[in-house]
Every structure is written in structure tokens, then in C-alpha cells.
Amino acid sequence: MNAALLLIVGVVILVIGYVTYGKWLADQWGVDDKRVTPAHELEDGNDYVPAKAPVLMGHHFSSIAGAGPINGPIQAAVFGWVPVMLWVLIGGIFFGAVHDFGALFASIRNKGQSIGEVIATSIGSRAKKLFLIFSYLTLILVVAAFASIVANTFKATYDEAGVLDMAASAANARTAMISILFIVIAIIFGIMVYRRNASLVVSTVIGVAAIIACMAIGYNWHPLYLNGNVWMVIVGIYIAIASVTPVWILLQPRDYLSSFLLYGMMIIAVVGILGAHPSLEIPAFTGFIDTAEYGVGSSLGSLFPALFVTIACGAISGFHSLVGSGTTAKQLDKETDARPIAYGGMLIECALALISLCAVGYIWKEYVPGGITTPTAVFATGIARMCATIPFLAGAEDVIYSMLILAVSAFCLTSLDTATRLARYMFQEFWLEPGQTHKDATGIKKTLTNPYVATIITVVLGIALGMTGYAKIWALFGAANQLLAALGLLAVAAWLGKMGKNNKMFLFPMAFMLVVTIVSLIQTIITNVTNAVDMWNWIRAGLGTLLVVLAVVLAIEGVKTITSQAKAKR
Numbered sequence: 001m002n003a004a005l006l007l008i009v010g011v012v013i014l015v016i017g018y019v020t021y022g023k024w025l026a027d028q029w030g031v032d033d034k035r036v037t038p039a040h041e042l043e044d045g046n047d048y049v050p051a052k053a054p055v056l057m058g059h060h061f062s063s064i065a066g067a068g069p070i071n072g073p074i075q076a077a078v079f080g081w082v083p084v085m086l087w088v089l090i091g092g093i094f095f096g097a098v099h100d101f102g103a104l105f106a107s108i109r110n111k112g113q114s115i116g117e118v119i120a121t122s123i124g125s126r127a128k129k130l131f132l133i134f135s136y137l138t139l140i141l142v143v144a145a146f147a148s149i150v151a152n153t154f155k156a157t158y159d160e161a162g163v164l165d166m167a168a169s170a171a172n173a174r175t176a177m178i179s180i181l182f183i184v185i186a187i188i189f190g191i192m193v194y195r196r197n198a199s200l201v202v203s204t205v206i207g208v209a210a211i212i213a214c215m216a217i218g219y220n221w222h223p224l225y226l227n228g229n230v231w232m233v234i235v236g237i238y239i240a241i242a243s244v245t246p247v248w249i250l251l252q253p254r255d256y257l258s259s260f261l262l263y264g265m266m267i268i269a270v271v272g273i274l275g276a277h278p279s280l281e282i283p284a285f286t287g288f289i290d291t292a293e294y295g296v297g298s299s300l301g302s303l304f305p306a307l308f309v310t311i312a313c314g315a316i317s318g319f320h321s322l323v324g325s326g327t328t329a330k331q332l333d334k335e336t337d338a339r340p341i342a343y344g345g346m347l348i349e350c351a352l353a354l355i356s357l358c359a360v361g362y363i364w365k366e367y368v369p370g371g372i373t374t375p376t377a378v379f380a381t382g383i384a385r386m387c388a389t390i391p392f393l394a395g396a397e398d399v400i401y402s403m404l405i406l407a408v409s410a411f412c413l414t415s416l417d418t419a420t421r422l423a424r425y426m427f428q429e430f431w432l433e434p435g436q437t438h439k440d441a442t443g444i445k446k447t448l449t450n451p452y453v454a455t456i457i458t459v460v461l462g463i464a465l466g467m468t469g470y471a472k473i474w475a476l477f478g479a480a481n482q483l484l485a486a487l488g489l490l491a492v493a494a495w496l497g498k499m500g501k502n503n504k505m506f507l508f509p510m511a512f513m514l515v516v517t518i519v520s521l522i523q524t525i526i527t528n529v530t531n532a533v534d535m536w537n538w539i540r541a542g543l544g545t546l547l548v549v550l551a552v553v554l555a556i557e558g559v560k561t562i563t564s565q566a567k568a569k570r
Contacts, residue, residue: 068313314353318484
């Protein structure tokens with residue numbers, strides 16, 4: 001298969017999906033700019049702050065992207081390029097983008113509250129609390145994992161005698177310094193745009209130039225050589241501050257500027273793929289069972305359900321509904337911005353997933369146990385090598401590789417502080433009745449819903465897990481994330497039904513994702529019980545069982561609600 005043809009055909013299909021199906025959804029749901037969004041109605045200068053569409057798109061896209069649309073397709077490529085491409089396109093247009101758009105729309109019609117609140121108003125308070133518990137625990141795991149990833153990206157290397165290895169630590173020190181300088185630039189950008197009313201266009205040009213300057217400075221001056229535990233503490237302090245500061249001073253500008261790194265990364269990748277237009281070595285289809293011939297050396301198992309759990313952010317991801325209904329909904333300027341930001345943002349991720357597929361296909365023979373197996377390295381290597389075959393980019397392979405690695409690393413930090421803020425929202429909402437805010441709470445609930453208290457509890461739990469045993473249960477995250485997607489689809493379907501609007505486009509995706517996650521979790525439970533060698537096998541089996549029970553209980557309540565709504569219409 002030719003890489004350029006694969007990418008062009010895929011992007012054309014995604015554009016057609018956005019123009020036709022995306023517009024049809026907006027018409028069906030009654031997206032209306034005459035309605036005041038929560039960002040204006042509840043504007044508080046902290047969480048509820050209207051944002052211009054390009055800025056909010058930058059925040060939303062930076063938060064949902066991360067390394068997900070790179071890792072998933074590359075790992076799932078062991079089944080061949082056809083299954084991956086089909087799921088990215090079909091899943092993206094009819095599952096993921098519908099899920100993201102629906103979650104954001106439902107949230108802005110519920111005062112910018114999370115999917116948990118949408119569940120409370122359409123299914124019931126018990127279902128809301130179950131969903132929030134599950135979502136919060138999942139986000140704690142995300143905070144732990146991403147904090148650990150960021151700390152490992154920044155940390156210094158020491159030899160066996162405990163002496164700092166400056167040469168081996170230089171790359172990480174550069175990344176750390178560039179990231180710190182980037183945060184400073186973002187704060188300045190936020191102050192200039194939101195408090196000095198500077199032109200967004202002019203500020204963007206200066207901001208992008210400043211990013212380039214930060215990269216140059218950080219590459220040549222990087223004095224911070226700290227161990228992993230110290231960086232974990234520093235990262236914990238940072239995300240605690242980022243979770244409670246006004247969104248206009250850090251979250252919006254940092255994510256907006258970060259998005260240009262991702263856009264730049266994608267442009268470089270497209271230039272490489274179209275310029276080199278190589279024939280990919282990856283087979284069209286390798287079989288229904290992963291034989292572990294390629295990849296990390298351990299089998300993903302059977303194509304169903306592995307393909308649909310492994311490719312998350314590139315097709316559908318539950319984390320997206322938390323972002324859309326957690327931070328994006330509180331910043332949406334007008335309702336028509338929802339389609340390009342949510343539906344369009346998901347399809348851009350699909351395009352990135354196709355680029356990732358081209359990258360792994362180009363170096364397929366090296367994607368073997370003992371070769372290049374880390375997805376980020378596979379992506380950067382494949383794209384950099386394609387670019388190096390183009391005459392005007394000859395000799396730039398190492399530079400492009402480093403830039404791509406830096407861009408991917410930057411998004412881990414972006415997703416980290418967004419996840420922390422989302423977890424804080426979830427913790428607060430758990431203690432509140434429908435329609436309440438933390439200002440309405442009394443007694444112990446007033447303390448627990450205080451933004452600073454909720455943030456401290458979240459950060460302490462996340463960082464502590466990140467410094468101990470999160471890796472032991474991380475294997476459950478794929479299924480947990482896709483279960484979130486199924487529950488998000490269920491919640492929006494029930495809410496649309498209550499509003500008397502068409503919700504049929506949610507029913508099949510919801511049922512399919514529930515089956516996928518339950519089958520995947522049952523496989524995990526059986527594997528861990530059958531091959532139990534330590535307590536972690538039993539812990540994973542227990543958590544998997546808990547997730548299955550939760551999914552079944554919520555599904556039953558949701559289906560009852562949707563069924564009763566359908567009967568009432570007759």
C-alpha cells in the first residue's frame with residue numbers, strides 16, 4: 001500500500017464525514033447560537049471563561065491528543081493496515097466524533113457540568129455517583145501515569161556509583177528546560193491577550209516565535225539535572241497550581257500554543273509522507289490473532305476486542321467526554337463552535353492516527369521484538385526517515401526526530417494538568433446535589449467541595465500512586481477508558497431522549513462499546529486468575545470484576561431509561 005494514497009483517501013473520507021454527518025447531527029440536536037452558553041451565563045474569571053474558537057480548539061485538541069492517537073494505531077498495526085484504517089475511519093466518524101460532540105453539547109445545555117451531572121438529570125443520582133466514582137479513579141490513574149511519564153522524560157541519569165551522567169541526561173534536561181520556558185511564555189501570552197487586549201493574531205505570531213526561541217535556549221542551556229522523585233514532587237506542585245488558577249492565565253494559552261507544536265508535527269509528517277510516498281511494508285491483514293511476531297513481543301490476543309480497546313484516542317476515547325464536559329464546555333463562546341471543536345477535533349486525531357499507521361508501516365521490518373518497539377520512537381523514526389528522503393530535507397533526520405519526540409512529550413504535560421483539573425471537578429460534583437455548586441454546600445461537604453481541598457486530595461493520591469504501583473494496574477486502563485466512552489454514549493443518549501431529540505445515532509455505538517469492554521475485561525479477569533503468581537494478579541482481577549459490575553449496573557439503568565422514553569413517545 002502506498003503511504004500517500006492511504007493518507008489522502010483517509011483524510012478525504014474524514015472531511016466528507018465532517019461536512020455531512022457532523023452537520024446532520026448539529027441539525028438533529030438543535031445547535032443554536034441564540035442560546036447563551038455557560039461560559040457567558042456563569043462567567044467567573046476562573047473556570048467559566050469564554051474563549052475564542054481557535055484558542056479553545058487549541059486547548060481541547062491538546063488535551064485529548066497526547067500520545068494516544070500515536071500509540072494505539074502503532075500497537076494495533078500487528079493486525080494489518082486494513083483493520084486499523086477501517087476502525088479509525090468508521091470509529092472516528094460514527095463513534096468517537098459523535099461521542100465527543102454529544103458530550104460537549106449535553107454539557108453546555110447543563111450549565112457546563114460534567115457527564116456525571118448529565119447522568120443525574122436523565123438517569124438518576126445513584127447512576128451519577130457510580131459514574132463519578134469510576135471517572136475519578138480513572139483520572140487518578142491518568143494523573144499517576146502521566147506524572148510518571150513526564151518525570152521520566154525530565155529526570156537525570158546516574159551511573160552504578162550514583163554519579164550524574166551528564167551526557168546521558170542532556171536530552172532530558174533539554175526537554176525539562178524547554179517545558180518550563182514554555183509555561184512562562186504561556187502565562188505572558190494569557191496576560192497580554194486577556195488582560196491587555198492584545199491582538200490574537202499578533203500575539204500568536206509572537207508566541208510561536210517565542211516557542212522556537214524557547215527550544216533554542218533550552219537546547220543550549222539546561223542546568224536542571226534532578227532525579228525522578230524530585231521531578232515527581234515538582235510536577236505535583238505544578239499540577240496543583242494549574243488546577244486552581246484561572247483558565248485564561250495558563251490552561252487556555254498554554255494549550256493553544258501547544259497545539260501549534262502538534263499542528264507543526266502533523267505538517268512535517270504530511271510533507272514526509274507525500275514527499276516520499278513510499279510503498280508500506282505492512283501487510284493488509286495478518287490474521288485474527290496477534291502472534292507477537294511484531295511489536296513489543298507480547299500478544300494483544302484476538303482482533304476482537306483487542307483492536308477496539310487498543311486504538312482509543314484514534315477512534316473513540318472516554319477521556320474525551322471528560323475533557324469536553326469538564327473544561328471545554330465552560331469556555332465555549334457559542335454553540336456552533338461545538339462542531340468544529342469536538343467533532344472536528346476528533347477527526348483531526350483520526351488523521352494523526354493514519355499518519356501513525358504510515359510511520360509504523362514504513363519501518364515495519366524493524367518493528368520487531370528487540371528492534372524499535374516504543375510507539376513514540378516508531379512514529380518519530382518513521383516520519384524522520386521519510387522526510388530525509390526528500391531532497392530539501394536531506395540531512396535533517398536527527399533534527400526532525402528530536403522535534404517529534406519533544407512535541408509528543410509536551411502533550412503528556414498538557415494532558416496531565418487537564419486531567420488533574422477534571423478530577424478536581426469530579427471530586428467536587430460527587431458531594432453535590434443536581435444543580436448545586438460548591439458555594440451551596442454546607443458542613444463537611446463545603447470543605448470537601450472547596451477547590452483547593454479537592455485539588456490537594458487529587459494531587460496527593462495521583463502523585464503517590466505514580467511513585468508506587470500504578471504500572472501494576474495500568475493494563476486495565478484501555479478497557480476502563482473505553483468503558484467510559486460507552487457510558488458517555490449512554491448518558492448523552494438518555495439525555496437527548498429526555499429532551500425529545502433524536503438519539504438513535506448513539507444506540508449502536510453504545511451497545512458495541514459495552515460489549516467490547518465487557519469482553520475485554522472478562523478476558524483480563526480470566527487471564528489474571530488463571531496465571532496468578534502474586535497479589536497484583538488478584539488485584540487486577542478484582543478491579544476488572546468491579547468494572548464489569550459497574551458497567552452492567554449503569555447499562556441496565558440507562559437502557560431502562562431509554563426504553564421508557566421510547567415507549568412514552570409512542
